[in-house]
Amino acid sequence: MTQEITETIGTDAGDARVTWHRATRKARLVLAVSHGAGGGIEARDLQALAAVLPAHGVSVALVEQPWRVAGKKVAPAPKTLDTGWRGVWPAVTAPGLPVVSGGRSAGARVACRTATELGAAAVLALGFPLHPPGKPEKSRADELLGAGVPTLVVQGGNDPFGKPEEFPEGAHELVEVPYGDHGFAVPKRADISQEEALAVVTDAVVEWIRSLG
Numbered sequence: 001m002t003q004e005i006t007e008t009i010g011t012d013a014g015d016a017r018v019t020w021h022r023a024t025r026k027a028r029l030v031l032a033v034s035h036g037a038g039g040g041i042e043a044r045d046l047q048a049l050a051a052v053l054p055a056h057g058v059s060v061a062l063v064e065q066p067w068r069v070a071g072k073k074v075a076p077a078p079k080t081l082d083t084g085w086r087g088v089w090p091a092v093t094a095p096g097l098p099v100v101s102g103g104r105s106a107g108a109r110v111a112c113r114t115a116t117e118l119g120a121a122a123v124l125a126l127g128f129p130l131h132p133p134g135k136p137e138k139s140r141a142d143e144l145l146g147a148g149v150p151t152l153v154v155q156g157g158n159d160p161f162g163k164p165e166e167f168p169e170g171a172h173e174l175v176e177v178p179y180g181d182h183g184f185a186v187p188k189r190a191d192i193s194q195e196e197a198l199a200v201v202t203d204a205v206v207e208w209i210r211s212l213g
Helices: 044-056 078-093 106-118 141-145 194-211
Strands: 004-011 014-021 029-034 058-064 099-104 122-126 151-156 173-177
Touching (some): 004 078, 014 044, 014 078, 029 044, 029 078, 029 106, 029 122, 029 194, 044 058, 058 078, 078 099, 078 106, 099 106, 106 151, 122 194
Parallel strands (some): 099 122
Antiparallel strands (some): 014 058
């Protein structure tokens, strides 16, 4: 188990919170990853990454956006999310290591939109919301394609915000979590267990981070 260290970071959007899970061997990089618009850092995939990656030389910084820290129920506009993310960047770059900018759902959009500006080494997009459910015409593909850095998308096979086959061609890599929904939950009748589904996520991220050099 890694020791959790939590710090509060003042941003122009309010106070954010960063919970560190430090690498248990010599750290090679930092994965800074935030939550979506409907939940926090307790999300199963974020917790799984925080549990697994430190043993692979990756310090994981779980970032709570100011609206969550303030106890609000509804996420603010995208530009406000970007402001909060920019505000925590000095804290996640403080160790002096390359930083992978990551997030799930709305957090993935933030990571993509700000990656080049902030100098992120790469982007990890968990459950990228390619479009609102049932509205494929309202595509957000331009955000993903505009990240400008190596990008890994991990997407549930049954994600109503965009199934893997809906994603456009591009420089990003894409890994499918079979049967997974937007939060990578799998039905009990699925051919894989919930633990196996999460292992697809963590194994893919470990392998991809190794490939970054």
